[in-house]
Amino acid sequence: MKTFALAGNPNCGKTTLFNALTGATAHVGNWPGVTVDKREGVYKNGSVKISVVDLPGIYSLSPYTPEEVIARNFILDECPDGIINIVDATNLERNLYLTTQLLEIDVPVIVALNMMDEVEKSGDKINVKSLENALGVPVVPISALKGSGIRQLMERAAAMSSERKGVTVLEKALSAQIETACAYYREEKTASPLFHAVKLLEGDEIELERKGAAETFKKASGGEDLEAVIADERYKYISSEVSSIKIKAKRETMTRSDKIDKVLTHKIWAIPLFIVVLFFIFHLTFSENLFYLNGFTNEQAWMPSLVDLGLAAEEEGEVIYNNFGVELLAVLYDGAVYSPGVILTNFLNLFLNHISDGVVSLMESGGAAEWSAGLVGDGILGGIFAVLGFLPQILVLFMFFSVMEDSGYMARVAFVLDRIFRRFGLSGRAFMPMIMGFGCSVPAAINTRTLADEKERTATIRVIPFFSCGAKLPILTACGGALCAMAGMTNVDVITMGMYLLGIISAIVCVLLMRNTTLKGETPPFIMELPVYRFPKFKNLMLHLWDKTKHFVKKAFTIIFASTVIIWLFSHISWNWQYVADEEMNKSVLASLGMLVQPIFTPIGFGAQLGEYGWVFAVAAITGLVAKENVIATFATLAACISSMGAHVGNINIPDAIAGIEGIEEVAAMVSATGISGAGIIAFIAFNMTTIPCFAACATAKAELAKGKFKWTLLFWLASSYVISAMVYTVGEWWWTLFIWLAVIGATVTLIVLKNKGVLDITALFKRKHNKED
Amino acid sequence: MIKLLSDFSIGESGKIKTVTGEGKIRRRLLDMGVTPGAELIMKKKAPLGDPVEITIRGYELTLRKSEAACVAVEL
Numbered sequence: 001m002k003t004f005a006l007a008g009n010p011n012c013g014k015t016t017l018f019n020a021l022t023g024a025t026a027h028v029g030n031w032p033g034v035t036v037d038k039r040e041g042v043y044k045n046g047s048v049k050i051s052v053v054d055l056p057g058i059y060s061l062s063p064y065t066p067e068e069v070i071a072r073n074f075i076l077d078e079c080p081d082g083i084i085n086i087v088d089a090t091n092l093e094r095n096l097y098l099t100t101q102l103l104e105i106d107v108p109v110i111v112a113l114n115m116m117d118e119v120e121k122s123g124d125k126i127n128v129k130s131l132e133n134a135l136g137v138p139v140v141p142i143s144a145l146k147g148s149g150i151r152q153l154m155e156r157a158a159a160m161s162s163e164r165k166g167v168t169v170l171e172k173a174l175s176a177q178i179e180t181a182c183a184y185y186r187e188e189k190t191a192s193p194l195f196h197a198v199k200l201l202e203g204d205e206i207e208l209e210r211k212g213a214a215e216t217f218k219k220a221s222g223g224e225d226l227e228a229v230i231a232d233e234r235y236k237y238i239s240s241e242v243s244s245i246k247i248k249a250k251r252e253t254m255t256r257s258d259k260i261d262k263v264l265t266h267k268i269w270a271i272p273l274f275i276v277v278l279f280f281i282f283h284l285t286f287s288e289n290l291f292y293l294n295g296f297t298n299e300q301a302w303m304p305s306l307v308d309l310g311l312a313a314e315e316e317g318e319v320i321y322n323n324f325g326v327e328l329l330a331v332l333y334d335g336a337v338y339s340p341g342v343i344l345t346n347f348l349n350l351f352l353n354h355i356s357d358g359v360v361s362l363m364e365s366g367g368a369a370e371w372s373a374g375l376v377g378d379g380i381l382g383g384i385f386a387v388l389g390f391l392p393q394i395l396v397l398f399m400f401f402s403v404m405e406d407s408g409y410m411a412r413v414a415f416v417l418d419r420i421f422r423r424f425g426l427s428g429r430a431f432m433p434m435i436m437g438f439g440c441s442v443p444a445a446i447n448t449r450t451l452a453d454e455k456e457r458t459a460t461i462r463v464i465p466f467f468s469c470g471a472k473l474p475i476l477t478a479c480g481g482a483l484c485a486m487a488g489m490t491n492v493d494v495i496t497m498g499m500y501l502l503g504i505i506s507a508i509v510c511v512l513l514m515r516n517t518t519l520k521g522e523t524p525p526f527i528m529e530l531p532v533y534r535f536p537k538f539k540n541l542m543l544h545l546w547d548k549t550k551h552f553v554k555k556a557f558t559i560i561f562a563s564t565v566i567i568w569l570f571s572h573i574s575w576n577w578q579y580v581a582d583e584e585m586n587k588s589v590l591a592s593l594g595m596l597v598q599p600i601f602t603p604i605g606f607g608a609q610l611g612e613y614g615w616v617f618a619v620a621a622i623t624g625l626v627a628k629e630n631v632i633a634t635f636a637t638l639a640a641c642i643s644s645m646g647a648h649v650g651n652i653n654i655p656d657a658i659a660g661i662e663g664i665e666e667v668a669a670m671v672s673a674t675g676i677s678g679a680g681i682i683a684f685i686a687f688n689m690t691t692i693p694c695f696a697a698c699a700t701a702k703a704e705l706a707k708g709k710f711k712w713t714l715l716f717w718l719a720s721s722y723v724i725s726a727m728v729y730t731v732g733e734w735w736w737t738l739f740i741w742l743a744v745i746g747a748t749v750t751l752i753v754l755k756n757k758g759v760l761d762i763t764a765l766f767k768r769k770h771n772k773e774d
Numbered sequence: 775m776i777k778l779l780s781d782f783s784i785g786e787s788g789k790i791k792t793v794t795g796e797g798k799i800r801r802r803l804l805d806m807g808v809t810p811g812a813e814l815i816m817k818k819k820a821p822l823g824d825p826v827e828i829t830i831r832g833y834e835l836t837l838r839k840s841e842a843a844c845v846a847v848e849l
Contacts, residue, residue: 064798091833093831097805228800228804231804236811265821415820525838527837529833530835
């Protein structure tokens with residue numbers, strides 16, 4: 001089977017073409033460089049099957065970003081049978097710049113002229129035949145979005161001869177220099193000597209590393225700076241060709257994109273507008289009180305709950321609905337109108353609870369042993385369903401971010417925010433992976449490949465977990481909900497937003513700290529395309545969400561399934577391998593492990609001060625290291641256990657409006673059993689938010705970070721989470737400790753500033769001591 | 775008259791004369807089509823005055839003022 005590489009600029013529809021060719025469910029974004037993974041697929045609609053490899057979106061083959069290096073190495077080292085070069089016909093000039101470089105490699109090339117429908121709609125005309133003659137390779141007009149021209153493209157690609165000699169458009173201007181450099185590579189027996197020769201003349205870092213290359217470079221260039229000359233010659237050639245093959249229609253001076261930009265990047269309104277957009281995204285996903293229809297405070301609340309309306313009754317803290325219709329109504333409304341994210345969550349949970357109840361009652365009526373019904377009901381189903389219950393909100397959040405990304409707004413956000421990010425030693429580009437962190441740390445860490453600077457990447461990867469991901473959300477809502485219940489409030493989203501803010505502030509502080517100490521360096525450049533606004537495609541959006549769902553469900557049924565079963569077993573087995581009933585859980589392996597580490601958590605509010613049942617928080621924090629979904633799932637398992645042990649779990653009355661939150665009852669049970677303070681709960685959230693992320697995120701971070709950086713990253717996470725939650729706890733409990741913290745922060749900042757100014761030389765101090773000892 | 779791109783006000787246009795700058799920045803500018811002879815228009819500035827947006831070779835490019843200072847333009 002032949003293998004073709006798919007190469008092209010970012011935002012030229014490459015991922016859409018890849019999806020159309022292979023039927024793969026890859027994500028399509030508008031942000032330059034969303035595709036950073038190497039993805040493969042097989043095109044099956046032709047007479048012969050063709051394997052297609054999707055290369056990252058690149059503007060050039062110079063080794064400027066990791067993506068350019070990935071693409072270059074693949075084409076040169078893996079020797080594909082051909083390259084499908086996708087070119088955005090609405091922006092020929094810049095797109096053909098890459099084409100002129102690809103043509104220099106000894107590999108067959110076919111050009112897919114994408115977005116031809118848009119060109120025709122604007123009234124422009126492109127003479128495809130002339131372009132084909134000029135480039136000397138096949139050119140096929142296509143529309144990746146509509147799927148037109150794809151069959152012809154692949155037919156001609158399959159029919160291409162398997163060999164092609166590289167040609168260059170620089171022949172006229174630099175023939176002597178190229179010949180000298182080429183001779184060197186031919187002597188070295190390098191494949192594609194022409195490509196390497198031109199790169200050498202550009203003063204390319206990778207080429208100059210070769211033995212004897214520097215001498216050849218000097219000889220060929222004669223000390224002249226050819227870098228600008230070569231880029232200039234390429235563009236000159238393209239401009240002259242384009243002017244003859246593209247006929248432009250008369251155009252309005254203001255395009256649609258310009259008009260949208262006038263609002264979204266407005267001098268005054270851009271930043272407030274962005275904040276409003278973020279607020280709506282979070283409100284529509286998490287709010288239990290849509291658009292504050294039910295007032296802003298408890299006193300203003302006027303909507304009656306279902307119990308007030310006589311449609312449901314409350315018995316022993318549990319709400320019994322009159323009939324199934326009312327139960328369905330409760331999905332949308334109960335004392336307040338819910339947001340779409342909450343409605344979807346409620347709906348899924350309604351469904352899952354019925355399954356869980358059905359299975360357990362079936363087992364009990366079938367005469368199953370008490371422990372096996374417990375294992376299935378509380379351990380297995382309880383754990384998995386608790387995790388699945390988070391899926392709707394994660395998806396809704398993801399949908400909003402995908403729309404922002406696909407439409408091109410995300411690039412504008414980077415443009416607007418770059419000035420702010422630069423203060424922290426990052427570029428506006430770092431914003432993208434960070435905001436993706438709100439969805440999941442794994443794709444966020446992978447997305448840092450768009451950052452050219454190694455130190456910026458390291459700093460970004462380290463703080464990504466602070467941007468609280470979808471899986472940490474339940475910790476926020478459930479713990480925040482329990483806190484609300486303690487204080488008699490109903491607005492959980494205020495607490496949720498506050499915790500998100502705490503994470504963002506921690507990230508900023510940590511980045512500043514790192515960029516001034518261990519990861520010092522110049523602020524990386526910010527030279528970026530602002531893509532044309534496009535309406536997000538429903539199909540691409542759904543494919544992306546489906547991808548996320550699959551990933552999440554798979555995770556729920558593998559890692560999380562295994563860990564919930566293990567936790568259940570550990571909590572029901574004693575050290576001498578005896579089954580421990582729920583009532584005697586304090587004798588279990590898990591409890592004794594929790595009690596052992598409990599004192600470590602004392603300074604951060606959920607350690608020894610919690611007494612008899614305090615170990616549950618320690619255990620939840622530990623299980624959270626596997627996957628953050630486990631924290632609440634663990635609570636769910638343990639709540640049932642400690643209540644049968646005789647702990648007072650019903651001290652907190654949960655208002656109806658927030659009773660629907662996943663996990664809130666379990667956390668409330670923990671709170672009343674342990675008597676943890678409000679500050680302790682917030683510190684617990686803060687700890688889980690900023691500590692070592694889940695297994696999957698750790699594995700990704702390890703793969704993305706430079707060698708040897710991962711162990712320091714782990715240490716960084718542990719240290720930062722401990723300090724942050726200690727600060728939250730002590731200040732929350734005893735407000736005057738704020739001054740101690742401020743003094744410590746002040747001293748640290750002074751030390752760092754003094755050291756960076758060279759006034760204080762710590763290494764010299766150490767050396768002097770050392771010398772004395774000698 | 776030659777003026778640095780960083781000193782441009784909105785709506786000004788011209789033809790690029792020279793592109794300077796440290797290795798990586800210059801390489802990137804050249805790759806993105808900011809080459810001597812290319813024509814550009816200063817489109818707008820970000821709300822905080824920096825970075826700026828220019829139209830060049832038929833597309834929108836954003837760069838910081840410090841990077842724009844590497845580009846000398848003939849009005």
